[in-house]
Amino acid sequence: MLFFKRKNAPFDRKALGKWGEKRCEKYLRKKGLKTLAKNFLCKTGELDLVMIDTDRTVVFIEVKTRSNEDYTAAESALTSVKKHRMSRAARYFLKTNNIEDRPFRFDFVTIVLDQAGNETIKHYPNAFK
Numbered sequence: 001m002l003f004f005k006r007k008n009a010p011f012d013r014k015a016l017g018k019w020g021e022k023r024c025e026k027y028l029r030k031k032g033l034k035t036l037a038k039n040f041l042c043k044t045g046e047l048d049l050v051m052i053d054t055d056r057t058v059v060f061i062e063v064k065t066r067s068n069e070d071y072t073a074a075e076s077a078l079t080s081v082k083k084h085r086m087s088r089a090a091r092y093f094l095k096t097n098n099i100e101d102r103p104f105r106f107d108f109v110t111i112v113l114d115q116a117g118n119e120t121i122k123h124y125p126n127a128f129k
Contacts, residue, residue, distance in 0.1 A: 020065025020111045021048050027109070027121055033059060042092050045085030050093060058104040060090045062127075065111045078108050083128050 025035060028051060036058070037050040049061040064077045086106060094100045108127035112120045 016065050016067060017063075021063045023065075023111055023119065024061065024063045024109045024121070025049055025051075027123070028061070031123075037093070040089065040093055042089055044092055045089035047086065047089050047093060056102065058094065058099060058102050059107050059125075060086060060093070060104065061107045061109060062086060063109045063111070065113075067113050078127065 021038070025038070028049070029035070032054045033051040035049065035051050037047065040047040040050055047060050048063045049059075051059045051061060053059050062078060062082065083106070090104065090106070094102070094104065105126050106128050108124040110120075110122045110124075112122075114120070
């Protein structure tokens with residue numbers, strides 16, 4: 001997939017978010033993680049990505065993509081409410097997939113585009129408990 005430059009970047013937040021999730025998945029797959037689920041949705045919340053790390057840990061990943069950080073840092077999007085919803089959705093995911101005996105963690109990934117359309121990816125493993 002060709003990377004879009006700023007002038008061709010989607011102005012639609014949803015499209016930018018979907019692009020960021022795909023880019024994040026590709027980035028983490030290069031680190032050896034394998035995808036279990038994408039956009040897992042349940043009544044308790046949503047999980048952008050669920051992956052398995054090389055040590056067989058289940059990794060629940062929140063992805064935030066920003067076209068810039070002029071007003072607020074991408075890291076500020078991981079609020080206590082978001083963490084709580086992710087935790088509840090993760091417990092539901094583990095239970096419904098009968099994998100409650102596996103270790104798990106919550107990672108946070110930010111993708112920020114600069115004026116030239118270049119991306120900066122930051123991965124925060126074990127972002128919260």
